[in-house]
Amino acid sequence: MAEIKVENLKYRYPYTEKLALDGITCEIKQGEFIGVIGKNGSGKSTFCQALTGLVPTFYRGAYGGKVFIDEIEVKNVEVDDLCQKVGIVFQNPFNQVTGSKLTVYEEIAFGLENFGIERSQMRKRIDESLALLDIAKYKDRAPFDLSGGQMQRMAIASIIAMEPEIIILDEPTSQLDPQGSEEVFQAVQKLSQKGITVIMVEHKIEKIAAYSDRVMLLDDGKLVDFDIPQKVFSRTDLEEHGVVPPTYTRIGKALNLRVSETDTYPVTLQEAEQLLAHRQE
Amino acid sequence: MKSMSLYEEKHSFLNKLSPITKMIYVVAAILIPAFAGEKMLAVGFMIFSMLLLMHSKVIRRTFPILGVSGFVVLTVLIIQGLFRAGNETVVLDMGPVAFYKEGLLFALGIAINVFNIILCFCVLVLSTKPSDMVEELVRKGFSPRIGYVFTSLFQLIPQMTDRMSTITDAQKSRGMETEGSLMIRMKAFLPLISPVIMSSFIDTKERAIALEVRGFNAKNKKTFLNESTKIPVDNVIIIILVVGIVCSIGWRIMTWLR
Ligand SMILES: Nc1ncnc2c1ncn2[C@@H]1O[C@H](COP(=O)(O)OP(=O)(O)OP(=O)(O)O)[C@@H](O)[C@H]1O
Ligand SMILES: [Mg+2]
Numbered sequence: 001m002a003e004i005k006v007e008n009l010k011y012r013y014p015y016t017e018k019l020a021l022d023g024i025t026c027e028i029k030q031g032e033f034i035g036v037i038g039k040n041g042s043g044k045s046t047f048c049q050a051l052t053g054l055v056p057t058f059y060r061g062a063y064g065g066k067v068f069i070d071e072i073e074v075k076n077v078e079v080d081d082l083c084q085k086v087g088i089v090f091q092n093p094f095n096q097v098t099g100s101k102l103t104v105y106e107e108i109a110f111g112l113e114n115f116g117i118e119r120s121q122m123r124k125r126i127d128e129s130l131a132l133l134d135i136a137k138y139k140d141r142a143p144f145d146l147s148g149g150q151m152q153r154m155a156i157a158s159i160i161a162m163e164p165e166i167i168i169l170d171e172p173t174s175q176l177d178p179q180g181s182e183e184v185f186q187a188v189q190k191l192s193q194k195g196i197t198v199i200m201v202e203h204k205i206e207k208i209a210a211y212s213d214r215v216m217l218l219d220d221g222k223l224v225d226f227d228i229p230q231k232v233f234s235r236t237d238l239e240e241h242g243v244v245p246p247t248y249t250r251i252g253k254a255l256n257l258r259v260s261e262t263d264t265y266p267v268t269l270q271e272a273e274q275l276l277a278h279r280q281e
Numbered sequence: 282m283k284s285m286s287l288y289e290e291k292h293s294f295l296n297k298l299s300p301i302t303k304m305i306y307v308v309a310a311i312l313i314p315a316f317a318g319e320k321m322l323a324v325g326f327m328i329f330s331m332l333l334l335m336h337s338k339v340i341r342r343t344f345p346i347l348g349v350s351g352f353v354v355l356t357v358l359i360i361q362g363l364f365r366a367g368n369e370t371v372v373l374d375m376g377p378v379a380f381y382k383e384g385l386l387f388a389l390g391i392a393i394n395v396f397n398i399i400l401c402f403c404v405l406v407l408s409t410k411p412s413d414m415v416e417e418l419v420r421k422g423f424s425p426r427i428g429y430v431f432t433s434l435f436q437l438i439p440q441m442t443d444r445m446s447t448i449t450d451a452q453k454s455r456g457m458e459t460e461g462s463l464m465i466r467m468k469a470f471l472p473l474i475s476p477v478i479m480s481s482f483i484d485t486k487e488r489a490i491a492l493e494v495r496g497f498n499a500k501n502k503k504t505f506l507n508e509s510t511k512i513p514v515d516n517v518i519i520i521i522l523v524v525g526i527v528c529s530i531g532w533r534i535m536t537w538l539r
Contacts, residue, residue: 054490080499088494095487098495099433099440102412109506114425114496116504123506144440158495 002070002085002165002197004028004051009065011046011055020046022221023065028199030165033192035212035229036201039242043221044201048168050074051199053082069166084115087159088168092175093151096158097143104146105130105139108158115162129157132194133187149180153187166197174203185211209233209246209267217241230264230271248272288410293337295408299511300417302518303405309522310401316529318536320390323397330400339407343400350399354392361388411435413510420509429497445477 004027011021020043028034036044049055053074056063067074069085090096101107105126112122130136133153138146146154152172159167169188173181185207192198192211202208208215208229215232217225219241225232232238233245245253245267252258252265257275259266266272290296295303310330314323334340362368365384373380405414412435415428452472 052494054494058490058493078498079493080496083494083496090487090491092484092487094440095484096491097488098429098492099437099488100412100429102410106506111495113504113506114499116499116501118504119506119508122504144436155491162495 002030003068004166004197005066005068006050007066007068009047009050009067010063011050012062013046013059014061016061019221021050024218024221024223025065026216026223026226028197030197031192031195032197033211033213034197034199035208035215036199036218037203037205037208037215037232037243038218038224042218042242044218045170046221047218048088048170048199048201051166051168052086052088053077053079054088080114083111083164084162085164086166086168087162087164088170089152089156089159089172091171093148093155094144096155097151099143102142103140104135104143104154107143107154108161111158111162125161125163126157129161132160132190133157134183147180148176149183152176152180152184156184156187156191160191160196164196166199167191169198169200169202171201171203205233205244206246206248206268209249217243228262228264229267230259230262233267234264287342287406289339289342289407291337291339291408293339293408295333295337295404297510297512298408298518299509299515300405300409300414301421301511302515302522303409304414305519305522307401307405309526311398313525313529314394314397316526316533318533320393323393327393327397327400330397330404333404334400334407337408339403342407343403346399346403347396350395354388354395357391358385358388361385361391416505416507417509419503420505425503426497429492441481444480448476448480 006024006026009021009024010019012019022043024047036047038044046055049059050067051069051074053067055061056075057079063075069082072082072085074082098107098110101110108126108129109122112125117125127136130139133156135150135153135157138150138154143151143154156167156169156172172188173184176184181204188198188200189211200208200211212229214227215225215229216223217232217235217238224241225235233249238245245265248269248271249265249267252272252275255276257266257272257279258264259271259275266275310323310326314320314326331340334343361384362380363378363384365381365387368381368384370382371379372382372385412432415423415432419425419428452469
């Protein structure tokens, strides 16, 4: 059970004036799917790195407040003590390939070798993550010979093989074509169904609306809102924070379709359809 | 896949040997003749390396390497043969210039050493995957970080050059001249280097972080996916080679004491 607790987190990169994270407080429970949104420079990536301890262990800079993963305070431990609990996947799949391994299978083994996982256990975990990300058929290919979507799934598999309880994905599909993005989204959904906590930064707002249990809206390093997607996307000031709500929410607004219990607009096609059907009765 | 390695996948005796055995062979082929002070031993190793390479069907890959070094050695031979200080005995009189025995013999000694070293390294390099070689060293206690630098270079450099050509293409499609006179190309090169350097700088930093979160700096003892590939004959060969090295050192010490 990995619970994330963030208390008044403030952070400034070295040699900068502005706070990249400004007083963030929140809690995330095991198994939640959290979507993180906000305009460019709002602090999404910085927040992700603060959860893995890369901020402040790798980046240094001025740091205040506390981040706990379970009872461990992130800033007091080394990155490699934490990364078996909290995995992180980045934007560019190419830059996550180690470059020292000749096959996809060996590439996924990299982290496990470093942590001294015993060989039979290692093989079991690699096979599982290959299957989970649906890339078993490429296991003998050279890592650089994969397509973007396949390479990104390999990067995710490499993290999943370390069996983290939390996985953070920082715009994992932004460099992929629609086909590749879809492959990654489906893979991430499977991880979530397995009970892994997923924290995903993503600009494809429809996807965030469809998958997230809760949505975190950041602006200027501050946590503007952290609630169910319906609530966050129904905010009237959303566009002032640089976020365009999902199409169905905009349609809902235009047609004044509201979910009565929560007094929010729909965020997915399904919801919009239900409300429309309801209205016609 | 693109790779810079000279290694060729073959199923020969040499390929099956452990990289360590072949590395010790390189050391032995260089040290034994040096300690024993006997040129004929170097010639012997040279011939033996050639036989091994022929048996593995990779001898043809040594030709370009031998060709280039052969040219250098030939120059040494001519210069030493003609002008070496201490040249006395004429072997070939060509009117204004003459070749001398002392210089030629000296150059021949150099040639034997050079070709011996090149050939024994070929035995190692042409029959061993670089990654296997490094992994074997890491198993023996070599630093995994330095090992990583070596293995990743073989893949990352071709990838980076690929990138560079992508950027060149992009610049060309925006109307930049990359062909033509030297001056034109120099001008075209300048705007090219900054995106290349910047992007590889960012790539490197991102890759460093990606490695970090996969335990690259973890302090516990590493394990290996692949088992060490030593076969029984490896041990026999290693023992013979080590005994050879020790004997040649012993021989050298004895000659000193005498
Ligand atoms: N390595 C760094 N050094 C200095 N400042 C940085 C660094 N990385 C980010 N920043 C600054 O911190 C702030 C937050 O950046 P961050 O990358 O977290 O934003 P983001 O929400 O991820 O943006 P994007 O959508 O572009 O990825 C920005 O003002 C940015 O300029
Ligand atoms: Mg970002």
